[in-house]
Amino acid sequence: MSNPGTEPLLKIDDLHVSVGGQQVLRGLTLAVNAGEVHAIMGPNGSGKSTLAHVLAGRPGYQITRGSVRYQGSDLLALPPEERARAGVFLGFQYPVEIPGVNNAYLLKTALNAQRRQRDLPDIDAFDFLALVRERMKLMQIDESFLARGVNEGFSGGEKKRNEILQMLILEPRLALLDETDSGLDIDALKVVARGVNSLRSPERAIVLVTHYQRLLDHIVPDQVHVLVRGRMVRSGDRSLALELEKRGYDWVLEQAVA
């Protein structure tokens, strides 16, 4: 990655994406600076999750037009693992279960992959355990989860907390959190929000994909965007989310059509 200079950490221009011949993103443009938290809201099917997955490099999407620059370089040219090692993290809406592979192994392997990218030695086993224990405490995850299969038998809330735990261990520069709040009760939501907020820093950006305003009560965004039919139709500050909460999406849809 080149030196970003004054360029935003993430810069998306006129992005067009289709899946199975169906156009999902239709000219999406967005700029996210380091240090900022952006919330992307929108009705079902508007393309929010597609955007997150395209940025993380999931196969199966056809990018038909537009560009995505991250830290000054072409993000779309990188395979998913290189994006991750460059600091892009996707928190999944539906984290997969991988029975048989223990959590600790995945965390350590992922962390070391990133360290090697930065020419750092693999983390010492003792240091790793200390790091994981500290972050698990923050996320209120029992240590016994380390030896369990990745997300195997976890409740919905535990899976989401495990996603944030991974994020806290990997310390990405760009975190894309896809509906991290879905399926969480209010206590779990607070825990997840605490984890996300602990990662806020001037070097880092967070993009929250969410359907509801309630997450933004706990993670206050710098900017809120409304995505409708694959295009950003409105941007604003946190008050936009509150207005959406009060009025729903219909008025934005009407304006978008108009």
Place this chain on the structure above:
Amino acid sequence: MTLRERALQELQRQPMRSAGMVAQTAQLLDQHGLPQPRDEYWRNANLRAFEQVTQFLPPAHSSAVTSLPAPLPGFQRLVFVDGRRAAQLSDAAALQLLADPAAWPAPADDQGYRDDQRFALLNALFGSDGAQLQLRQDAAVELLFIASGAAGSSYPRLAVQLADGVQARLVERHLGAPAAGGFICTQTRVELQRNARLDHYRLQDCDASALWMDTLFARLDAHAHYDVRLLGVGAATARCSAEVVLSGAQAELTWRSMAALDARQVGDTLLRVRHEAPGTRTSQLFRGIAVGQARIGFDADVRVSAAAAGTRVSQSLRGLIEGAESGINLRPRLTIHTDDIQASHGATTGQLDENLLFYLLSRGLDVATARALLKWAFLGDVLSAIEIPELRREAERAAAGHLSDQLLDGALS
């Protein structure tokens, strides 16, 4: 000339067993014949490989065996080379456990030599030694069956009988390479008396040129528990024909096996289980990965008699295909003659789940590591069941070799 005629001709050249024994076995061969590719449970087997056998007789003299795996802590070791005991490589105390080779019973026309167990007849004809263990107290025994590479075939045999209440751990490993044109034909017989428990680990990691034909017959009395973990990674062609009879009430079989094959390897298993008494239990689990042009088969045939009320059966068979030319054929079968039964079964074959792969890539793992990890996880149900760390390590190393993967220490939950 038929295989039977060839076999008997060789025996006449170099008599190894009594004339009566040969005549009795030959009569059984005449009566039942050897399996054919069209036979129901031999369609996955590579019987053509068997036609390439040029010498049925074992080597007159074995080649020297220069390296053996490290002994397993807490186990007494017995080593057999080309089917014959190697006293100098075995623990002296363990040798005391063995019965006189001459005491090996002649094959009788019971289920251990009929139907799909007929290759055991060749073992009976040509085998001259074997591990015959009658255990009256708890024990841990490690058996190494080595094919030395000397000209000829190898006939490993094992007979285990556990007395009432005895608990034993048995590790049986098949290693090495027969000479070109030779093969390895094993026979294992297990008898568990009331309340006995046998943890039986079987690792087949023969040379990639080997033809391994394995026959296992087990009978369980009331409340006995037979726990089998079979790991097959070696040989060009490997076939296991197993039959387990749960003849006593509450007898239980736990069967976990895996095959990890590559190149043009062919490996198949027939596991027949007969529930003949009330309250009996069977749990079967198979995981197979076929890479390259490898072919894997697993037939699970469970029959529950009218006398076996209260039986429970579970079957979980899964295959993973890596490579357009590889193939896996899984067949769970359940024949039930009682209304009082709980049964579940599933058989699936597919490729690596792209969603899981992307998840790992999105965490920065490289493609090779991510794929290896998922294959590892796939085999985890079987590998994790190996409770002897040294053996588990060896099994993991062997599996990794055939999957062309790195060994992922500590990956399994």
